[in-house]
Amino acid sequence: CFFFFxxxxxxxxxxxxxxxxxxSSDLFxxxxxxxxxxxxxxxxxxxxxxxxxxxxxxxxxxLLVGLGRASPIGQFYEGIFGGPLVFTFEGLLIASIIFNxxxxxxxxxRAFENISEEIRDAAACCGMTSWRKLWRIELPLAWPxxxxxxxxxFAHTIGEFGVVLMVGGSIxxxxxxxxxAIYDRVQAFDNAPxxxxxxxxxxxxxxxxxxxxxxxxxxxxxxxxxxxxxRRPPSAGRADSAQRPxxxxxxxx
Numbered sequence: 001c002f003f004f005f006x007x008x009x010x011x012x013x014x015x016x017x018x019x020x021x022x023x024s025s026d027l028f029x030x031x032x033x034x035x036x037x038x039x040x041x042x043x044x045x046x047x048x049x050x051x052x053x054x055x056x057x058x059x060x061x062x063l064l065v066g067l068g069r070a071s072p073i074g075q076f077y078e079g080i081f082g083g084p085l086v087f088t089f090e091g092l093l094i095a096s097i098i099f100n101x102x103x104x105x106x107x108x109x110r111a112f113e114n115i116s117e118e119i120r121d122a123a124a125c126c127g128m129t130s131w132r133k134l135w136r137i138e139l140p141l142a143w144p145x146x147x148x149x150x151x152x153x154f155a156h157t158i159g160e161f162g163v164v165l166m167v168g169g170s171i172x173x174x175x176x177x178x179x180x181a182i183y184d185r186v187q188a189f190d191n192a193p194x195x196x197x198x199x200x201x202x203x204x205x206x207x208x209x210x211x212x213x214x215x216x217x218x219x220x221x222x223x224x225x226x227x228x229x230x231r232r233p234p235s236a237g238r239a240d241s242a243q244r245p246x247x248x249x250x251x252x253x
Contacts, residue, residue: 030108056162063095092168103152111145144215155208
């Protein structure tokens with residue numbers, strides 16, 4: 001049971017590492033959507049957000065058709081590598097990247113949108129190139145969104161089921177993920193490995209959500225605490241008294 005669980009864990013981490021690396025390319029997509037204005041942008045954002053609302057089996061079906069042997073992509077891949085793209089780790093990786101697009105793009109897009117345009121204009125006036133602005137100005141300011149995108153993509157990749165089952169199947173050592181392994185163990189009434197893997201995924205998801213919420217929790221300050229309440233300066237009373245109409249001012253004693 002432990003060896004089986006260890007195999008699934010190593011495979012999931014390997015797949016998540018590849019999927020998380022693609023966040024670097026999603027970064028430029030998010031940056032483009034944050035600052036560009038053009039006709040049809042709303043439909044582009046809607047297309048990127050489709051995996052959030054589509055049933056995983058529906059998205060998996062279209063990916064299976066689009067990457068299959070009868071599709072141009074599948075024929076091109078088979079002509080180069082001599083084998084089909086679907087039901088392989090490579091095909092599963094492509095499906096995972098597409099399925100995780102909104103989890104990677106949307107947090108980074110919101111982070112870039114929060115960067116003031118005046119800051120970017122000031123960097124351009126200082127002679128910074130686009131690449132230098134990205135590395136010295138934009139990325140340090142947008143790092144909470146980047147970390148959230150990375151963590152959510154990592155956690156969501158581990159828990160994928162519908163798309164993985166449609167595109168990759170359940171091939172041991174190739175495309176069987178932890179989520180599919182849990183399903184197989186439950187179908188076989190083998191509750192001990194299913195419970196162990198479920199607890200592992202639950203812990204990973206909880207830790208990932210906690211890490212994703214760290215930037216927000218640190219940015220906010222506790223409310224209702226006397227130490228954090230703003231104190232009124234002594235000069236404020238004199239200023240208010242000076243601004244009162246003459247007939248409302250207190251007469252000197």
